[in-house]
Amino acid sequence: MINKKIEINYEVYTSIEELSPADQELARAAIAAQRTSYAPYSRFNVGAAVRLADGTIVPGSNQENAASPSGLCAERTAMFAAGAQHPGVPMVSLAVVGGPNQQMCHYPATPCGACRQVMAEYQKLGKQPMSVILLGEREIWKYARVDDILPFTFTSLD
Numbered sequence: 001m002i003n004k005k006i007e008i009n010y011e012v013y014t015s016i017e018e019l020s021p022a023d024q025e026l027a028r029a030a031i032a033a034q035r036t037s038y039a040p041y042s043r044f045n046v047g048a049a050v051r052l053a054d055g056t057i058v059p060g061s062n063q064e065n066a067a068s069p070s071g072l073c074a075e076r077t078a079m080f081a082a083g084a085q086h087p088g089v090p091m092v093s094l095a096v097v098g099g100p101n102q103q104m105c106h107y108p109a110t111p112c113g114a115c116r117q118v119m120a121e122y123q124k125l126g127k128q129p130m131s132v133i134l135l136g137e138r139e140i141w142k143y144a145r146v147d148d149i150l151p152f153t154f155t156s157l158d
C-alpha cells in the first residue's frame with residue numbers, strides 16, 4: 001500500500017475590485033442574478049453567471065419547487081441555459097454567489113457535487129479550462145479549472 005496526496009490550488013481575493021476586469025464583470029452578473037432567485041422554501045438565494053469563449057455572459061439563479069427535487073441550483077440553471085442557447089461555444093468561467101435572504105455569505109457558499117459534475121462535463125466539451133469564482137463577503141475564491149474543485153471527476157472516458 002502507498003499513500004498518495006493531491007494538491008489543490010486556488011486564489012483568495014478580499015474584494016471584487018482585486019479581480020481582473022472580466023472577472024469583475026462576471027462576478028457582478030452573478031450578484032445581479034441572485035436577485036432573480038426563486039427560493040421560497042430554503043430562502044437561500046444563489047446567483048451564477050457563465051462567461052462563454054465569445055464573451056457572452058449567461059446568468060442563472062436557483063429555482064425551487066414545492067415538489068423539492070424538481071428545483072435546480074443556480075450553477076446548473078446558468079450552464080444549462082448557456083448550453084441550450086449557445087451550443088458549441090465553450091464555457092470559460094463561472095461565478096457564483098449565495099446567501100440567506102438575498103445576502104452574501106461571509107465565506108463562499110461552495111457548489112454542490114451535482115453542479116461540479118456538470119461543470120466538469122462542459123469544461124471537457126469546451127476543450128479548455130473553465131475557471132470557477134466563488135464570491136463571499138470577506139473572501140473570494142478562484143479555481144483556475146474545474147479539476148481543482150472536483151478532482152477524480154467521472155467522465156465519459158470512465
Ligand code: THU
Nearest residue numbers: 042044046062073074110111112
Ligand atoms: N443551491 C444552489 O443554487 N447552488 C449551490 O451550489 C448550493 C445550493 C441552492 C439549492 C436550493 O435552492 C438552495 O440553494 C438551498 O439548498
